[in-house]
Amino acid sequence: MFTHTVVRTLPVAHAGGVRTPASVFNEIFRVFLGLGTLVGVVVVAYTLYNAYAYRDRGEDPKPEMERPQMGELPTGGGGGKKLFLSFGISAVIVLSLIVWTYSTLLYIESGPDSEVVQENAIEVDVEGVQFGWTFTYPNGQTNSSTLRVPRNEMIMLNVTSGDVFHNIGSPELRFKTDAIPGQHTRTWFVGRQTGSYEANCYELCGSGHSYMNATIEVVPRDEFYAWYDDTGTEPATNNSSAALAAGGA
């Protein structure tokens, strides 16, 4: 009773305010898509315009211009300044985009700023084998093909393979990482909304590659911990008690 009261005042391992990898990706993708389309349209249009505007009409419109002669030693056609201007502009655009995404790369790599959120992340071991996925929770419980996680909590996946090179990713939750035998890779996500999400294998791994899917079930926190504490081979951790005491999110 006393313990619960004390625990109730501890900060909640709540990742509800965290920027999810999904939202990060969507934002960057949209910006790139917009800018890329714009650049593409402009450059293609400019190219086609020039091709049309300078089409051969029988007479040489610029008789003073030296045209290529048979057997000549090559020289450039001039116009270097304009070339460098365009090159400079495109370089600036490309470099700015990349520099901008670099900060988000750091975020994805290191995870949310909040120490509390990180410390309270649920670490799940994932192993891929031909042709399915096994998920092992901190309390030792194992599940094949379905990963059940609580909503609004940071889930850290520690991924490897038991046989060949696989890759696990979820299009909606926006996590993805290679599953390599002998190596461990990590990725993380936060499920904002309850529901069932699909995870697929993204590296050709044999004849069952197309079928190598898993389901990620994001459930309300109290429902998760009710299930979680009932399972496993180790006693429930402080995290789960705190979460339970704090009530569902």
Add this chain to the structure above:
Amino acid sequence: MSELPPKSSIKRWFLTTNHKDIGILYLLTALFFLIFGGLLALLFRVELLSPAADFLGESGYNQAVSTHGLLMVFWFISPFAFGFANYLVPLQIGADDLAFPRLNALSYWLYLFSGLLFGVSFFQGTTFAGGWTMYAPLNTPAYMPGEALGATSVVLALIMFVAAVTLGSVNFLTTMYRMRAEGLRMRDLPIFSISINLTVWMMLFAFAALLAALVILASDHIVGTSYFAYEIEGSTFATDANNDGASMLWAHLFWFFGHPEVYIVFFPALGIMGECFQTFTGRRLVGRKWFILSMVLVALQSFIVWMHHMFLTGINLNIKTIFMATTIGISLPFDLMVFSLIYTMIKGRVRFTTPFLFSLGALLLFILGGITGVFLGAVVLDYQFRGTYWVVAHFHYVMVAGATALFGGLYYWYPKMTGKMYDEFLGKVHFAVYFVGFNLLYFPMFIAWETPRRVFNYPVELTVWHNLSTVGAFVLGASFLIMFYNMFVSYFHGEEAGDRPWKYATSAEWAVSSPPPLENFDGVPSYASGQLEFLDEAEVAQRQSDRDGTGTGGATVADGGTGGTATDGGTAETRSAETGAAGGTGLATAETALATETGTAEPTAHDGHVSHASIWPFLISLGGFVLFLGLSGVRTGSMFYESLALVGGVVTFGSLVGMAQEPFFAPEPVIAERWPYGGVEKMKLGMWTFLASDIVLFGAFIGSYAFIRFSYGWEAWHELIPEAHVTFPGLVNTYLLLASSFTVVLAMVAAERESKWGVLASLGATFALGIGFLINKGIEWIHLFNLHGSAAFPEGWGITTNLASSTFYLTTGLHAAHVIIGLVIVAYMAVRTWGGAYMGNEKPIEYFGLYWHLVDIVWLFLFPLFYIL
């Protein structure tokens, strides 16, 4: 033997060593593989009409996608580009042929037979089904159904292909640095030739790394080593650990090759775009100097971006950042090149001929593909694009944009090669159907990008996009029927094209008849006056004596000399055609004959008639095909495969000797630009280029060993090695090899001094020391194989025992193979010495010495790594 039958005779095509013929052979064969790979694609596009496993089945689908990729990347697109390179580069640089014509033919036949071996793999159970990227350990026999012989054949076919490519790189590099017309500096070459030059530089180094990966993989398949196997069965060692580094080793080796490869694929197309934009806009390429510099930068940078294919493999953040930076860095020169092409149209007189339509179309497609590549360079986005159709769509846009330009090249040079003009209306129709089909096929892949790669089921809501792609695939495929029809019919009924059907074309191929005569030029091409002209014999003799008159023959650089002449300087290469032949005689042996292109004939026996025919390249390749086919199945112990391997081996070896014996006269030009290799003879340059590739090969092997060992645990590795594996045999071998290098130098000196017995004694000593090396190694290996009674290694320490044994035997085995080849050459040279060769001409021995010293130096690296550390 050197007389070439007419073009109408089938026999000619088996014998020819002429670059134009070989170019045609490459073009036709590559188009065959285009159809082969294309049909495979149509098969799985039909499969993809609905999200389920239909008629192909799971395994069939994986085989189809994998072989489609392999065939298109290796057997179609680069060989197609090299069909043009073969035909045009000598013409564009003013040479009569490539430096080593028989090697050129050999490259072609090895290419063809490697493709045939690939075709055979479909009939050996299942063919390779692990994706064109062949990731480990899926690429090992453990993960293949049945005997997996088809997969082994594919690996061997690739090895044969790489041999063809390596010979080609040596050939083109030697040609372009030794046989340029007077006044033609490297930077003056036509853009297409420059692009080929950079392509072969990249090929030389990139394919050597792939060769290492493939040889190791073949060894895993055939011999049973465990480089790429993760799970090591029947562990007899304490730690009982698996091979943690297996997957990552393959990834590094493959992508170190794989990234330069995509530029190897694209650069010739870029070169053709450069040519076509200049010719059909009537304007010189804008910023040509910067265009060339950009290409050089890309070629260099291509070797430092490979880990962008591995962003999700768990490499650390610092490395990811570096490769993100280099990847974006490599996109920048392309920006410049794209703008350069666009600006070339301004103030031009643009004619929308079929070649130009394809080049312009290629540019537009490349722009789209390139923009989507920037997406992939943003690591955060790449994380999600990995393994999806975004990647598939991106690389098809850029690579097939390259192919688009190559088809433009086919139309551009068709009149030159056949003398007939293709039908322009049909050409335009082809382009229209092609362009529509292309975009219908690949653009929906961006929309349906969430689909994982290499799967046959996908979210139902994406069905419409996949179906559009399938329709586009058939439209694109159908467009080729128009092209084939046009090319075929025009050959018989097309209008006469004349020398130069394209106004504003400037390069030398347009100065000769269509098709060009066998010897290419009437007279000797020269740009010394600032303009292409053809010198007659008197003028050539005059220039020779002028150069002789300048004295020492040291490198004198005359940049922009009088009268607009620009020479590269270099030494006064005034050897006459006769002495050119003399310089090459003597070293006509199994391996180096391939590099020397001369036979055993003495110059006086020649009538000065240039050779154009040899049956040996065909026979060597045929033997190689049979040998490799046999090797694919020896693992099963089958009599059939073993016999094939034996027969193939004999035919190959015999044909190599035959080629070495053959009199073949391929002279160098009398006057030429040779910068920066003016002082390096043709054979020597060829040998050095070949050795550069060999160095990368060994580097990759040593790197692989280090990588595997680090992953396992550098010190823990010692548990995998029996105590009986001591330093002493290695030390003895080191002394033997060092001594043998010395005796080779003695042989060279003896030849210089025309001492026949001196040469024989030195070669004999070299041979004896080499045999001593092999015998010593044999004793060591047999001892290790038979370590009975050892607790840790009850069955001995054989090749397949564990990781340490795999790496030890294969790496030192590769080295031993190099020693054996060297000894064969030594024996051959001894026989020739007996017959009076090399007296006063020590050069062939010098070239062999270079090879032998490399073998020696490699051992100096292997010895500490495998015996001491």
